[in-house]
Amino acid sequence: MTHMWGHPSNFHKMPQLFTDAAGPEASFPNYSFIEPSYFGAGQNDEHPPSDILRGEVLLAQVYNAIQSNQALWEKTLLVVLYDEHGGFYDHVYPPACVPPDGNVNQFSFAQYGLRVPAILISPWLEEQVISDPMDHTSLLRYATDMWGLGALGARTAAAQSFASSWKVTGAPRTDVPSNIPLPTTLPNPVVEGLNPNQLALVGFSRYLETKTMSIASKAGPAAANAMTMEIGQRLLWSSEEDRHGEVAVQRVDRFLELARQNEGVPGGATGAKRASAKKAPVKKVVAKKVPAKKTAVKKEAPKKVPAKKETGKKRGSAPVKQSIKPLMKIAAKAIAKKAVKEVAKKVTAAALKRPAKRSTGKR
Secondary structure, eight states, X not given: OTTGGXXXXXXXXXXXXXXXXXXXXXXXXXXXXXXXXXXXXXXXXXXXXXXXXXXXXXXXXXXXXXXXXXXXXXXXXXXXXXXXXTTOOOOSOOOBOOOSSSOOSSOOOOBOOSOOOEEEEOTTBOSOOOOSOOOTHHHHHHHHHHHTOOOSSHHHHHSOOGGGTOOBOSSOOOOSOSOOOOOOOOOOOOOSSOOHHHHHHHHHHHHHHHHHHHHHHTTOHHHHHHHHHHHHHHHHHHHHTTOHHHHHHHHHHHHHHHHHHHHTOOOXXXXXXXXXXXXXXXXXXXXXXXXXXEEEEEOOOOSOOOOOOOOOOOOOSHHHHHHHHHHHHHHHHHHHHHHHHHHHHHHHHHHHHSOOOOOXXXX
């Protein structure tokens, strides 16, 4: 994530994907990663208690968008990966694995978890069930092999690529659905509190506020003070109205807005920056990933693509924390004051309900 946020112009809302899919195949990104919605009425990441059919709608929409563009369809591999097993029993004991790197002080990362499903969708693949051992880094191994990126960690280097197991056809298949009907969904239930996944995302959005503050501070003291008030208002609103998920989305959007301005690149179509190299003939092509609904699309390109040089300087975080700290104190006091009032109400109500004790005159 640290490196990804350095390219804010590459992040877009879902409608942009459908716009790009309807456009020229040559303008579609070589690799796309789709994140689902994790909060509110539109939540479609298939985490409980949301309706899992909303996740199926997301998959169908992505498939239909790609399949409706024949040129794009013939150069696309849609990879659907899940990051959890859904609570189903698995009789296979998780085997040992290679840790991604040397950061094993707190956890060894030397053993897999339970098996999860994966689906590979392409007109160039024969219908088959692959039983060879794979892991989530098999997608990375496939990408690094295609573009000659080199190993992305020890686990990726040891992983088996999808391409080592699938069977490729001699021509694009035509016996595939041209359109998947969208299933009828139920309203997502309204629940109190956040699940662990949502809490982690809210925490990350608060971290992004420090980055947003850092960018705003570059415009001078007035902009920094204005951003301090804006960040404080978001913090108070999320706490008082219990809209942590909604505010987390606002934080991400605000960061990307300022980051794009600071980068000097307008937030236009996902095809704003494209590789100009001519694409090779299809066959094993684009990859798209939809874990518990994360989706990714990737297209075949020349085997070696030089890496883009990072020119951005690291920004210090100390001034940011100092600027936000007073607002945090104000917010904390406001929240604490509200909590004290609620407790006082409960204590008073409980006292009124208790029967009065008879005085005996004894001490």
